Amino acid sequence: MTLDIRGLSKFYGTFQALNEIDLSVGDSEFVCLLGPSGCGKTTLxxxxxxxxxxxxxxxxxxxxxxATIGARDRGFGIVFQSYSLFPQMTAAQNIGYGLKLRQRPRAEISARVEELLALVRLEQFADRLPWQLSGGQQQRVAIARALAVQPALLLLDEPLSALDARVRAGLRTEIRQMQKRLGIPTIMVTHDQEEALTMADRVVCMSAGRIEQIGSPAEIYARPATRFVADFVGSSTLLSAARAAGFGVTPPPGQGDSLFALRPEDVLIREDAAAAGRVRSITFLGNVSRVEVDWQGETILAETHRLPGFGEGASVDLSLQPGAGVWVQP
Amino acid sequence: MSAAGKRVARGLDTPFEERLFQRVVLLVPLAGLALFFLYPLAIVIWRSLLQRDGAVGFGNYREILALDHLWRVVWNSMVMSGLTALICVSLGLVIAYAMSRSRIPLRWLVSLALILPLLAPSLVQALGLIFMFGRNGLLNYLTGMQMQIYGLPGLVIANSMYALPQAVMILAVALRYADRRQYDAALVLGASPWRRFVDITLPSLRFGLLSAGFVCFTVTITDFGNAAVIGGNYRVLASEIYAQVVGQMNFNMGAVVGILLLIPTLLAFYLEKVAAQRGGTQEGAIPVEPDRWAPRDIPLWAASYLTALFLIAIVAVVIFASFVQLWPYKMSLTLKNYNITTHGGYDPLWTSLYASLITATFGTLMLFALVLAQRKMSRGPARLVYLLAIIPVGVPGLVLGLSYVLSFNVKPVFPGILYGSALLIAFCNFYHYHSQGFLTMVTGVRNVPRQLEETVTTIGGGVWANLRDAIIPIMVPTLISVFFFLFMRGMVTLSAVIFLITPKLSVGAVSVMRLDQAGSSTQAAAFSVLIMLTVLAAMGLMRLLLLAQARYNGRPGKGEIAA
Incomplete structure (x- = not known):
């Protein structure tokens, strides 16, 4: 089954929270809604x-x-950031809740609960109450509860944001693998670009109530369509056409007001006492160092492996990797 | 983009049963408020405007305001409540500070003493004071010392005892919200303990102090029990309204005094609301750890212990008197005081119990329904419901009681049929304490995460599944607290029901007053003891239930009684 959204808008009074949204989610597809807070992703x-x-x-x-079917009857599963487990029910009771509402036979419920407990690897925690579980375990129970009713669509609202970094990374892979195995179409809301890029089949990048770009993680990163996407996903230096000419690139015909988005890893940096670039700062990030260079009145981001051989204030020459940078809408 | 025509919200299909449920939970409590609160209040206003000659106007007001003694009565009330508020706030600050910022030994003793005034009708304090300091009091009996306890001194002491626990509660809450980091920062900067108190503690308590003062002022300016028992010739507004209505059957004049009584209360209520809104509390504050510092602790503890002992002694003397043969002439002990046959014997106690159970059950249901309705409403209407629900706190019990007489002691079958029934007393007590119960309920329902309800809805549960699995389990402590709060208030309140009793129907608190006025003060004491025991049992049961519930859910319960 596919979800098809065409020209959908939502208003709060005069404020337009969602603006002409077009989106379709195919069978067993994992779609991430990515954007800053207030962009409308959770509303969608x-x-x-x-x-x-x-x-x-x-x-x-x-x-x-x-439009004519209420939340109760859509048969979706939902998982919130705050786990939202029933505090008075055990993990097993929480997972079996949807089936109990559907008045399935007791044997069927317990079999299905067993199966799901195994899926989220919580077999030995079946009889624990939510407060006796860690955050990551609670969220796995919440996911199992959503999956128990075999939802037509799984909705995840920032499911990993309340967890600490290590648990988050583990659960990220776990959710993705589970989703692939079960083939349930899934929509996840996140503000974390790394999460979106590593988990999604397709990323929907949103800003101010509208969709900026839809594409695979690689497309979103390598070929951002707009200034917003180039800026929000990863880091970019945005140059006007006049400045980009300094690197010898020109905008495609008819798009003179486009901006040239340049990824730091595409900028090559070489110490040269005669060159016009001057190192403003160096930030050590471990495997790479990020270098800010003052160049022709712009600040350009570049990256070097490990620590560079020069210091702040050094004169450097900048050049681009072949095929570096894309032209984006301003 | 073109937004021609009216936009229609789609995709939110609310099933019929859910819409019906929302209608019912809103309309039933609102109908109750309209019939048992707004309507009687409107009648009081109407009657205050209805002149002797049948015309409508401000004649009654002119007449009453022209009375010389009225101004003295108003002045008396202000002096009495002002003094009471002053005493309660200063003593309350001392005790609250000792309890929350110092490691006071025997903390339970002070807590116990502060619970005592909540267990009994307010007039029990006055009764105890008379047993202790009155013309035939214990002090006189033991030392021969004569004290003039009747009048202003007795009234101020009795009312202070009554209002003190509420002041302590408000100030203790205000102290609890302080942030330790502020104190640590001041300490590192070299501020002395006294400087820290003046620069950090006092400013953060501003609104708490104001709020405590207003609460003490309003609960005592309208209190009837103490004024009746120990006021003597010191006339206050509460005794004036009773004299006008019950003494002289002058209902319209009573209505005028009632309206006058509304003014200070509503004013105080309004000011307190404003203060509360401005005294915002910070999220994520680190609580201040109690510490030891002898120069501060010794006077604080001494004051706390003395107050606690005084409160305990007054109740103890009432209990003692309830067993005395013939106070103060024959101090041998007996049980005969408990053999009460006059003024309806023990029937009023059973009526109180019965009416209070109705108050608690009906009230908890109504308030629960109202907060459920309010939760699903949009901001504007929800605000309106909130306002309506908290107005009753500004209406003194005496005025509410009077309004009930004027509205329900009437000829037509309905609503006249309710007059003289325990049901009406139950309703009156519920709407009297509507606001406090409502505020507790609102706090409770805020503990129910919306996303838990949305989870139920998405999984396919309807309004009943939501109630059973998401809302009620989380609100159990609140429901228990509100139920027992209403029950206990219903058992001890006097000022509202004093107008609703008939020769055939009376309640416990009224019996205490009647017995005392008839000269059987030891029997009044015995009756008070039984009321206190009932309320104590209810309180114990509540604690037990809350504890059991917390243990079942494996974490401390959140429900606390509103003052």
Whole structure:
């Protein structure tokens, strides 16, 4: 089943929270909604879940019009950042909750709960109450609870944001593998670009209530379409056409006001006492160092492996890797 | 983009049963508020404007304001409540500080002493004071010392005892919100303990002090029990309204005094609200650890212990008197005081119990429904419901009681049929304490995460599944607290129900007053002891239930009683 959203808009009074959203999510696809806070990504997820209304456009799931189906009847699974487990129920009871609501036979419920406990590797925690579980374990229970009813669509609202870094990295792979194995179409909201790039089949980059770009993680990173995407996903130096000419690149015909987005790893840096660039700062990041260079009145970001052989204030020459940089809409 | 025409919200299909439920939980409590609060209040206002000659106007007000003695009564009330507020706030600050910032030994003793005034009708304090310091009091009996306890001194002491626990509670909460880092920073900068108190503690307590002062002022300016028992010739507004209505059957004049009584209370209530809004609390503050510092602790502890002992002694003397043969002439002990046959014997106690159970059950249901409705409403209407729900706190019990007489002691079958029934007393007590219960309930419902409800909805649960699995389990401590709060208040309140009793129907608190006025003060003491025992049992049961619930869920319960 595919989810198809066409021209969907949502308003809070006069404020437009979502602007003409077009998006489709295919069978067993993992889609990430990525953007800064307030960009409308969570609102979009809640509209899809049926927890918020929308005013214009349409939303179909496998040919059914979701505008007429309430959240209760959509048969989706949802996982929130705050786990939202029932505090009075054990892990097993939490997972079996949806099936109990559907009045499935007791044997079927316990079999399915066993299966899901195994899936999220919590077999020995079945009888624990939520407060007796760690954050990561609670979130795995929440995921299992959402999966128990075999949802038509799995919705994840920043599911990893409340966890600490190590647990987050582990659960990231776990969720992705689980999703691939079960083939459930999934939409995840995140503000963490690394999360989006490592987990998603497709990333939907959002800003101010509209979609800036949809693409595979590689496309989003290597070929950002707009200034916002170039800036928000990874780091870029944005140069006007006039400045970019200094590197010998010119914008495609008819796009003179485009900006040239340059990734730091595409900028080659070489110490040269006669050159015009001057190192403003060096930040050591471990495997690489980030170098800020004052060049023709602009600050250009570059990267070197480990620590560079020069210091701050050194004169350097800049050049580009072949095929470096893309032209983006301003 | 073109936004022609009206935008229609889509995609939020609310099933019929859910819409019906939301309607019911909003409309039923609102209908209750309208019939048992707004309507009686409107009748009081109407009656205060209805002149003797049948015309409508401010004649009653002119007449009453022209009375010389009225101004003295108003002045008396202000002096009495002002003094009470002053005493309660200063003593309350001392005790709250000793309890939360110093390692005071025997903390339980002080806590216990502060619970005592909540267990009994306010007039029990006055009764105890008379047993202790009155013309035939213990002090006189033992030392021959004569004290003039009737009048202003007795009234101020009795009301201070009554209001002190509330002042301590408010100030203790205000002290709890302090941030330790502020103190650490001041210490590192070299500030002395006294400087830290003046520069950090006092400023952070500004609103707490103001709020405590207002609460003490309002609960005592409208209190009837103590004024009736120990006021003597010192007339205050509360006794004036009772004299006008019950003494002279002058309902319209009573209504005027009632409206006058609304003014200071509403004013104080408004000021307190403003203060509370400005006294914002910080999130994530590190609590201040209590410490030891003898020059500060010794006077604080001494004051706390003395106050606690005084509170305990007054109640103890009431308990003692309840077993005395013939106070103060024959001090041998007996149980005969408990054989009460006059003024309806023990029937009023059973009526109190019955009415209080209705108050608690009906009240908890209504308030629960109201917060459920309010939670799903948009900001504006929710604010309106909130406002309506907290207005009753500004209406003194005496005025509410009077409004009930004027509204329900009437000929037509409805609502007249309610008059003289325990049901009406139950409703009156509930709406009297509506606001405090509502505020506790609002705090409780805020503990229910919205996302938990949304989870239930997404999994496919309806309004009942939400109630059963998301809302009620988390709100159990709150529901228990509100139930027992209403029950306990219902058992001890006097000022509202004093107008609702009939020759056939009375309540416990009124019996205490009647017995005392009839000269059987030891029987009044015995009756008070039984009321205290009932309330104590209720309080014990509540603690037990909260504890059991917390243990079941494996973490400390969050529910606390509103003052």
């Amino acid at each position: 997820l809640r509209v899809i879940a049926g927890l918020e209304s929308f005013e214009t456009g349409e939303m179909m799931l496998g040919g059914r019009d979701l």
